[in-house]
Amino acid sequence: MKAVSKALILATMLIPSAVCAQQPRLSDEDRKAVVDEVIEHFRKNPGELLGAVAAQKAQAPAAPSVEAFAGSAVDPWYGRADAAISIMVFSDYGCSTCNEVEKMLDNIAATRGDVKIVHRDYPVSGEDAVAASLDVIQAFNSKPQGDWMKLRQQLMSKGVAPEYRIEALRAAGIEQSGETSAGVKLTLLKNRELARRAGVKTLPAVIVMKGDGVVPISGDVTVEGVNEAIRLLSSN
Template identity: 85%
Template sequence: MKAVSKALILATMLIPSAVCAQQPRLSDEDRAAVVNEVIEHFRKNPGELLEAASANRSQPPAAPAADAFVGSAVDPWYGREEAPISILVFSDYGCAPCNEVETMLDRIATSRDDVKIVHRDYPVSGEDSVAASLDVIQAFNSKPQGDWMKLRQQLIAKGVAPEYRIEALRTAGIAQSGETSAGVKLTLLKNRELAKRAGVKTLPAVIVIKGDGVVPISGDVTAEGLNQAIRLLSAN
């Protein structure tokens, strides 16, 4: 547990999530290239075991340059900003078990004021799920901010097929411009690196954090397991 904590803390230090005031825009062609780049990585590495620091290693895994992700968009989050417990969720809107966990987290966030949910979108199920994540991150970072929570809830309820994404955007009152900011693309790549360094092996994956305490849960994520992780960290 201690080793995983160090890996996660190091990754967080190295991955700033500030948004540039003026970010370059991507054309439709570039957007398609972004989607293909992310998906091809996972197609070529379907059994990739994402590396984490372990107790018997004297050196942490090599980190990206400190400025590698400068300009990435802010990851969508909700809850009380200063909440002492943060729950990072690595998820894919095209993954049914992931969406079940998202619903569990909604219930936890609604019932507690000491928890903040941070979404680390990690789409691996196909091009449509990548496009859905891009839309949600873009909506969260838009000025004025789009109704990203309504968009997210529609995707969870109905799926990521193009017709459902269009309906979800319309329901959320979000105009689809056909362009995605460079910072949004960078966020997906950043999340892939963070998942690698945090030791995420399967989706859905959740990491519950309070101070230096870290409890990772992946694969079979249950409400009981989430509440036990919160209780464990709250007791320290």
């Protein structure tokens, strides 16, 4: 049996109905409201291109093309660049269950040399979570980067309230300029569209990939489930 077929079979076994304790299941209307809220949040920052993105959203119900996200910043990632297995995680720093899954993935990556973790920040719990994601993505893309991993770990441990974000930035040695690049903001919109196309309806959501094999896991993400997905994909 081909890897893709076996992966799809496992996907039906691993996707449960459980959801993040701080993140209820989102209806289409709720997701639209969240996107509208984020765009409004971005509009508070003058001189950026989000007005054009919002206008495009209002004019056409069709999904944005890949070109619409040209110039977006690189999503934070770590591990070997040529790792055989990529684990993509859609997560929210304002969600405690998401943060526990992130720590679990950190442990998996630390014990394996064939895994790369790619963070697709998907903040839906509020403006503080959006700001936290923007900080991490900007830190990862800045030159020099600063200790973006320490920033991320501080946010996961202490929270995303403004005072904690400031403390986390200082602890990581990252200077906050007060301005967020358009590319960083565009990355969040890109990730929302990727999540929509991937069918992500609950957080946290993990997609394990190797070659053409794909195993999605959503909601109740466990170390056993991730390891089983890796085992299945590695057996082909």
